[in-house]
Amino acid sequence: MIISADRLTKQFRTLRRKEGPLGAIATLFSRDYEIKDAVRDVSFKLDAGELVGYIGPNGAGKSTTIKMLTGILVPTSGTCTVDGIVPWADRQANGRQIGVVFGQRTQLxxxxxxxxxxxxxxxIYNVPAATYERNLREFTELLGLDEFIRTPVRQLSLGQRMRGDFAAAMMHEPKVVFLDEPTIGLDVVAKENIRQFIARVNRDRGTTFILTTHDLADIEKLCARIILIDHGRKLYDGSVETIKGRYGRNRTLTADLNCENCDDVRITVPGANVVSREGPRIVIEFDRDAVRADELVVKLAQHYELRDVTIAEPPLEAIIRDIYQHGLGDGSVAARDGLLVTADVETVS
Amino acid sequence: MASLAPYWRTYAEFWRLNFLTLAEYRANFFVWLVFTLVLHGSAIATIWLTMNRFPIMNGWTWQQVVFLYALYWLASSLNGTLFFTVGDVPWHIREGRFDRFMVRPLDPLFQIISQPGQIWPDELIVATIFFAIVQGLVHLQWTIGVAGLLLGAMVGGAFIDFAIQLAVATLAFWVVRLDTLRWVVMSLETDFTRYPLSIYNRVVRFTLSFIFPFAFINYFPASTLLHKTAQGDYAVNPLLGWLTPLIGALWFTAAYLFWRRGLDHHQSTGS
Known part of the structure; x- marks a missing residue:
């Protein structure tokens, strides 16, 4: 076990603003504080070498948790250790063993x-010459740094800068790396580069990674485990497979029909709903456990000529969005309101 | 056990990189230098004009008042060369960039003062030349004691300057905007160090001796060096001039302890 968080809690105190014409002046002398729990009783344990996605909507408390684990913030209560060190109690010792990439703020x-x-x-990290040379060579190769390594950072593209930031954060061979939105704003190719680099370092060096991101494709491609938080509390901690199995029972069937009056198409299978239709394309959502896909296709084929059919499981993003909106509840939340957006479905094969 | 090696290596890198940017920012360097010269030139001109009207100010001749200024400039330019970037702390905090200094294995204050940027010892060199000229005007008699006192005043004075700026910057951990306070403290420093402390009332004297001890940067050492023990109604113990390093160490220690408290109070804005 390399990271242990035990009932971590962080409260922020903000001055309550006064209303009315003299509100600003009243606020100036006010002692009326509002206490907000940014993180509440969050506990988890991570083993060395894990690659964990730490996710939640904006304001859920992701960054606040990361800031406590890195020693930037002192928690209001609870504690945590990173390889045996309490981060805020010994920031410098903790600093030696961690690496941090803030996607929005470069350290270059x-x-x-x-x-x-x-x-x-x-x-700064007192890296021995041999280690430095070896890492520089390896990162240069993996991240393709040689084409811009002598260029001033201000002239780099965002993708190049992020590659530089990753190399910078890994130069001292940290045991744990915290990634806060590392792929934000990057194009598809740059994202893929970064993801491959993370996976490679995790595999070859056994580096532990904690990744916060809004791009759930990062999670799907990299993480076996996710910790999901919302309103400062932990909602879910487990494998990506489990969450998909439990909360992603919905499937979508997209069919291109050969029809003249396509708007009249009706489907009468219990548990299956038409969620969108656009010309000859019809999108049907169904609960995997209630409806058999083959029966659905057969039923459709009895009435209409099918040009093309695809069946897709929901992307992680749709499942997570559904959990944000409706909480964990019972397994078939996604089925309830036909929440899946078809645009997501089309991208899945 | 933390080793000191990364500190001096980082510091050497910092100066190497500063000189590296010098070539790139030549225009900026010259503009800054000219600005500094104009700023100090006009301050000195003001002193000179004032002294034309009051040839003797509480027993100080115009040369001696200019010496006061030269001594202050020496210490403040040393502070400016070594610790200039401490003034960036509120800005780093507000923009959320301060976090970076807290996740690295060196003291955050050390990292702040060794941020590579456009820092060159140009002003310190100009101030030293100016001081070399002015010490001739007051016929300073050089002995080892005088040299020691001057060095103490310069280094101790730089630390007094640094300590006050650090304390003000540290407030940024609690207060978002500090520009006004910084401006007030800065004018207190530049305006009240120009003339002998003895011309001010007791409140000002007390403030500049024991709260913001700017008088120890130039006034007390100059009084000792120029043997100005009795000035009007104000008697100065010549031993006070020797206390500048001690005052610098005390105020810096206090400011540093305050800074450490600030670090634990850091709220870290943004995501």
Whole structure:
């Protein structure tokens, strides 16, 4: 076990604003604080070498948790350890063993060529020369840094800068790496590069990663386990497969029909609903456990000529969105209101 | 056990990188240098004009008042060279960039003052040249004691300057905007260090000696060096001039402890 969080809680105190014409002045002298729980009683344990997705909607408390694990914030109550160190109690010892990538804030020096930032970090982390040389060579190769390593950081594209940031965060071979929105704003190719790099470092070096992201494709491609939080509380902690099995029982069937009055198409299978129709394309959603896919297709084929049929399981994103909106409840939440957006379905084969 | 090696290596890198940016920011360097010269030139001109009207100010000649200024400039430019970036702390905090300094294995304050940027010792060099000229005007008699006192005033004075700026910057952990307070403290420093402390009333004297001890940067050491023990109604013990390093160490320690409290109070804005 490398990380242990035990009932971590962080409260923020904000001044309650006063209304009325003199509100601003009244606020100035007010002692009326509002206490908000950013994180409430969050506990979990991570084993060395795990690659865990830490997800939740905006304001759920993801960043606040990460900031406590990295020693930036002192929790209001509860505690945590990172490889035996309490982060905020010994920030410098913790700093030696962790790496942090904030997708929105670079740690590279704007005015300097990329390589100079590495040199400075090498001094800050006291990285032995041999280790530095080896890592520089490996990261240069994996991330393709050589084409821009002598370019001032301010002239790099976002994708190049992120690659530089990843190398910078790994140069001292941290045991645990915290990634906060590492692929935000990147194009598809750059995202894929970054994901491959994370997977590779995790596999080859056994580095533990905690990843917060809004791009659930990152999670699907990288993480076996997710921790889901909302309103500061832990909602789910387990494998991606389990959450898909339990909360993603819905399937969508997309069919292109050969029909003249396609708007008249009706389907009368209990547990299956038409969720959208657009010209000859009809999208039907059904509960995997209630309706058999083959029966649905046969029934459809009895009445209409089928040009094309695809059946898709919901992407993780749809499942998670559904949990954000309706809580965990019982397994078939997604089936209830036909929430799946068809645009997502089409991208899945 | 934490080793000191990363500190001096980082510090050496910091200066190497500063000089590396010098070539790239040549224009900026010259603009900054000219700005500094104009700023200090006009301050000195003001002193000179004032002293034309009051040739002797509480027993101080115009040369001696200019010496006061030269001594202050020496200490403040040393502070500016070594610790300039401490003024960026509120800005780092507000923009959410301060977090980065808390997740690295070196003291965050050390990281702040060794942020590579456009920092060059140009002002310190100009201030040293200016001081070399002015010490001739007051006929300073050089002995080892005088040199020691001057060095103490310069280094101790830089630390007093640094400590006050650090304490003000540390408030940013609690208060979002500090620009006004910074401006007030800065004017207190630049305006009240120009003339002998003895011309001010007791409140100002007390404030500049024991709260914001700017008088220890230049006034007390200059009084000792120029043997100004009695100035009007104000008697100065010549030993006070020797206390600058001690005051610098005390105020810096207090400011640093305050800073450490600030770190634990850091609220870290944004996501």
């Amino acid at each position: 020096y704007w005015d300097l060529p990329l390589i100079e930032s590495f040199q400075l970090l090498r001094a």
